[in-house]
Amino acid sequence: MRVVCLISGDGSNLQALIDWQIKGLLGDAEIVGVVSNKAQAFGLERAKRANIATTVLSHERYPDRCQFDRALISVIDNYEADLIVLAGFMRILTAQFVNHYANRLVNVHPSLLPKYKGLNTHRRAIEAGDSASGATVHWVTEELDSGGIIRQAEVPIYAHDSEESLRQRVLEAEHSLYPAVIRDLSLGVVAC
Ligand code: GAR
Numbered sequence: 001m002r003v004v005c006l007i008s009g010d011g012s013n014l015q016a017l018i019d020w021q022i023k024g025l026l027g028d029a030e031i032v033g034v035v036s037n038k039a040q041a042f043g044l045e046r047a048k049r050a051n052i053a054t055t056v057l058s059h060e061r062y063p064d065r066c067q068f069d070r071a072l073i074s075v076i077d078n079y080e081a082d083l084i085v086l087a088g089f090m091r092i093l094t095a096q097f098v099n100h101y102a103n104r105l106v107n108v109h110p111s112l113l114p115k116y117k118g119l120n121t122h123r124r125a126i127e128a129g130d131s132a133s134g135a136t137v138h139w140v141t142e143e144l145d146s147g148g149i150i151r152q153a154e155v156p157i158y159a160h161d162s163e164e165s166l167r168q169r170v171l172e173a174e175h176s177l178y179p180a181v182i183r184d185l186s187l188g189v190v191a192c
Contacts, residue, residue: 004081006089011043016175029186033079069097117145
């Protein structure tokens with residue numbers, strides 16, 4: 001299963017996937033390319049260190065979302081991707097893009113969906129007085145953060161938590177959740 005990861009920033013989830021791949025734990029999945037919409041994304045360095053091909057496609061160079069997404073499709077299809085893994089890719093995708101990759105596009109979101117779609121998930125969970133939060137891996141559909149849930153990981157919220165301490169705990173949970181899901185998808189354990 002040829003996997004292309006889309007990133008915008010630090011790429012710690014990408015690193016977790018790379019680590020599992022290096023250890024032979026990623027099943028039949030192989031990360032064949034990493035695409036970033038930001039040239040400064042540290043995740044690009046992580047990919048290069050692992051000898052994985054990278055592409056930078058800056059959204060600022062395109063007049064609108066549709067044209068950027070069309071260019072993105074062309075880049076991804078050049079990698080002959082079977083599965084597209086959003087790993088901190090901070091762009092809203094057009095229906096055209098999502099439909100092109102129907103049942104081949106997954107995302108990790110830092111909340112227990114359907115709670116807290118969108119941004120500032122940790123702050124909202126703390127402000128609501130929740131006792132738990134977590135991460136969700138889900139299929140991507142046209143509606144933001146609303147596609148079918150594949151698997152979730154739950155973490156506690158403590159009384160002394162800040163947005164940052166909760167962010168770290170959720171991120172750590174993502175680092176084992178996401179690679180395990182990609183492995184299982186590649187092995188057919190999870191239906192596409
Ligand atoms: C992760 O926490 C991921 O869940 C979140 O961005 C972070 C990326 O971290 N994604 C979203 O919020 C998408 N809506 P990383 O770059 O270190 O993997």
